[in-house]
Amino acid sequence: MSTATATNYLNEAKGWKSWLLTQDHKRIGIMYLAGIFFFFLVGGLLALIIRWELFTPAKDIMEADTYNRFFTLHGAIMIFLFIIPSIPAALGNFVLPLMLGAKDVAFPRLNLASWYLYVIGALFALYSIISGAADTGWTFYTPYSTSTSGSVVAIAVGVFILGFSSIFTGLNFIATIHKLRAPGMTWFKMPLFVWGLYATAIIQVLATPVLGITVVLLILERMVHIGIFDPAMGGDPVLFQHFFWFYSHPAVYIMILPGMGIISEVIATFSHKRIFGYKAIAYSSLGIAFMSFLVWGHHMFVSGQSELASLIFSFLTFFVGIPSGIKVFNWVATMYKGQISLKVPMLYAISFLILFSIGGLTGIFLGAVSVDVHLHDTYFIVAHFHYTMMGGTVIAFLAGLHFWWPKLWGRIYNETWAVVSCLMIFIGFNVTFLSQFIMGAQGMPRRYYTYPEEFQRLHGFSSVGSLILGAGFLIMTIYLLHSIFRGKKVGRNPWQSLTMEWEAESPPITHNFDKDMVLEHGPYDYDIVDAKYTEEGTL
Amino acid sequence: MNGNESTHSAHIIPLSVYLTIASILLFLTFVTVWVASINFGAYNLVIAMFIAAVKASLVALFFMHLKYDNKVYMIILLISIIFLAIFITFTMLDTLQRGAIYDQKAGQIRESATMYDTVNADSALVGDSANIVDSTSMSGK
Ligand SMILES: [Cu+2]
Numbered sequence: 001m002s003t004a005t006a007t008n009y010l011n012e013a014k015g016w017k018s019w020l021l022t023q024d025h026k027r028i029g030i031m032y033l034a035g036i037f038f039f040f041l042v043g044g045l046l047a048l049i050i051r052w053e054l055f056t057p058a059k060d061i062m063e064a065d066t067y068n069r070f071f072t073l074h075g076a077i078m079i080f081l082f083i084i085p086s087i088p089a090a091l092g093n094f095v096l097p098l099m100l101g102a103k104d105v106a107f108p109r110l111n112l113a114s115w116y117l118y119v120i121g122a123l124f125a126l127y128s129i130i131s132g133a134a135d136t137g138w139t140f141y142t143p144y145s146t147s148t149s150g151s152v153v154a155i156a157v158g159v160f161i162l163g164f165s166s167i168f169t170g171l172n173f174i175a176t177i178h179k180l181r182a183p184g185m186t187w188f189k190m191p192l193f194v195w196g197l198y199a200t201a202i203i204q205v206l207a208t209p210v211l212g213i214t215v216v217l218l219i220l221e222r223m224v225h226i227g228i229f230d231p232a233m234g235g236d237p238v239l240f241q242h243f244f245w246f247y248s249h250p251a252v253y254i255m256i257l258p259g260m261g262i263i264s265e266v267i268a269t270f271s272h273k274r275i276f277g278y279k280a281i282a283y284s285s286l287g288i289a290f291m292s293f294l295v296w297g298h299h300m301f302v303s304g305q306s307e308l309a310s311l312i313f314s315f316l317t318f319f320v321g322i323p324s325g326i327k328v329f330n331w332v333a334t335m336y337k338g339q340i341s342l343k344v345p346m347l348y349a350i351s352f353l354i355l356f357s358i359g360g361l362t363g364i365f366l367g368a369v370s371v372d373v374h375l376h377d378t379y380f381i382v383a384h385f386h387y388t389m390m391g392g393t394v395i396a397f398l399a400g401l402h403f404w405w406p407k408l409w410g411r412i413y414n415e416t417w418a419v420v421s422c423l424m425i426f427i428g429f430n431v432t433f434l435s436q437f438i439m440g441a442q443g444m445p446r447r448y449y450t451y452p453e454e455f456q457r458l459h460g461f462s463s464v465g466s467l468i469l470g471a472g473f474l475i476m477t478i479y480l481l482h483s484i485f486r487g488k489k490v491g492r493n494p495w496q497s498l499t500m501e502w503e504a505e506s507p508p509i510t511h512n513f514d515k516d517m518v519l520e521h522g523p524y525d526y527d528i529v530d531a532k533y534t535e536e537g538t539l
Numbered sequence: 540m541n542g543n544e545s546t547h548s549a550h551i552i553p554l555s556v557y558l559t560i561a562s563i564l565l566f567l568t569f570v571t572v573w574v575a576s577i578n579f580g581a582y583n584l585v586i587a588m589f590i591a592a593v594k595a596s597l598v599a600l601f602f603m604h605l606k607y608d609n610k611v612y613m614i615i616l617l618i619s620i621i622f623l624a625i626f627i628t629f630t631m632l633d634t635l636q637r638g639a640i641y642d643q644k645a646g647q648i649r650e651s652a653t654m655y656d657t658v659n660a661d662s663a664l665v666g667d668s669a670n671i672v673d674s675t676s677m678s679g680k
Contacts, residue, residue, distance in 0.1 A: 306636035
């Protein structure tokens with residue numbers, strides 16, 4: 001073990017200025033982490049309040065109008081302020097240069113600028129809350145969004161700015177991955193998390209501008225009635241949905257692809273085994289990124305979209321299942337005959353496999369036009385979406401958070417409490433959302449403040465699940481905060497992983513490495529490295 | 540970095556090329572005006588767009604140096620155009636085909652347009668949410 005380290009990125013410079021003006025990707029990653037945790041808390045509390053209201057069909061704690069605003073805020077905050085930046089901007093920012101053996105990202109100032117844009121966008125979102133809040137749902141569909149009294153413009157401006165934050169991060173990562181890989185790290189020797197971030201960055205750069213255009217058109221429509229979405233002026237409200245989903249379907253892959261990258265890292269590390277089908281996983285990330293641009297109409301089967309378009313979109317949607325299926329198969333095959341150790345990140349990765357498979361397979365139901373016509377806008381959609389986004393992305397984020405936490409702080413959390421919290425989250429999640437599949441299939445529509453008596457039992461069940469979920473996150477907050485100051489110290493490589501970030505100190509020094517990095521072995525060469533160590537007798 | 544550095548040293552295009560391209564552009568402008576005076580029916584738009592596309596390509600290739608620059612920029616431009624084409628094509632598969640099976644579906648949205656009818660023109664931004672058209676069938680996934 002190395003001797004006590006004097007300075008690292010956390011203690012080298014002091015004072016708030018050294019944080020707010022930093023260009024260190026690690027500090028920017030931590031600042032992003034603080035931002036997304038704050039909004040995860042806000043969005044999570046909103047979710048708990050919503051579930052409380054839905055505990056009975058009657059009015060429990062709020063008016064119907066308030067309810068509309070709350071679920072809108074829950075969705076918009078969770079999507080734009082939490083999930084999209086969560087893995088790339090927070091964890092990716094911290095880990096990507098370390099994984100490549102680089103000193104920083106390609107454009108450190110742009111990186112800081114993207115964080116400030118995130119904060120400014122968030123301020124607009126908060127302003128919209130105090131100025132009345134939007135009640136349109138996170139999708140801002142016209143014509144309702146152009147005529148409601150809710151404060152749509154403020155949150156739309158916020159979304160516009162957040163989009164640019166996302167584009168900046170994407171650009172930065174593309175340049176970093178192209179230019180700053182350590183000598184010897186060819187494209188197919190990059191860790192799979194880097195491939196995930198790369199595919200994500202491409203979508204961020206290609207699709208996010210369309211989101212910007214969409215909200216600008218929405219704002220113009222609302223403020224000066226340009227008529228592009230207004231049929232009375234020759235416009236088309238369904239056109240808004242085309243614009244919106246051309247971004248927002250690829251956006252769900254902005255959310256899930258980096259998560260899949262984390263799962264690849266975690267499963268390989270804790271199976272202590274070469275990942276199965278490296279190239280298939282890498283290419284399937286790019287395949288998902290490309291296919292994601294061709295399926296947006298599957299959100300519009302009941303919008304009045306032409307039958308021809310629905311048919312084509314439905315057909316293409318089924319293809320998205322292929323790359324996702326390849327990945328799941330490869331992860332399971334990696335675990336087969338591996339030396340599996342059930343540490344906390346691995347528990348999350350296994351949860352991911354289960355939950356994401358359910359989320360993905362129910363997506364295939366919804367991709368079939370005839371089934372979707374019945375399930376559209378029911379709780380089945382809500383459940384499917386939460387299985388992919390929470391059971392998929394959030395669980396993968398938690399896997400990554402627990403995986404890299406010792407690298408972030410040089411200290412590790414309490415394993416027992418972490419396992420307890422992981423189990424509570426897994427159980428709470430399934431209780432909350434499995435019941436929503438059933439309700440949806442029975443016809444319970446989404447976004448309703450009240451419901452017929454016969455849904456009472458399942459709604460109550462779901463609400464209880466959300467409490468278990470909330471308690472799990474509360475425990476996590478406590479042990480993670482505790483570990484930053486009191487956790488057990490760890491060395492460079494607590495998990496015996498082979499990717500490069502583990503060769504840096506924990507926590508890393510400001511310039512990441514104490515030497516110039518050269519790739520000595522592939523990220524998953526466990527067989528080769530193990531054989532070498534046994535030869536030298538120094539395992 | 541080598542590949543990039545060499546493209547930074549400005550490639551010098553002879554003046555004659557610039558003048559040739561400029562005169563082609565000028566000529567095409569006259570063609571545009573001339574073509575506009577003939578009615579090709581449905582092909583009016585296609586022909587006008589074709590000429591415009593040729594002109595834009597010439598500007599991008601020569602005046603903006605795309606022809607001589609690193610091919611990456613060309614690829615980025617083409618990918619962007621392809622994605623725009625995907626967006627427009629798929630959207631038109633919807634908007635142009637709505638009446639394919641049921642005639643009334645083609646005109647439905649237009650005829651029931653009541654978007655701003657219920658809201659006062661001057662109070663559109665603070666309209667009472669109660670008197671706005673029912674939008675439950677429009678909410679998204
Ligand atoms: Cu979709």
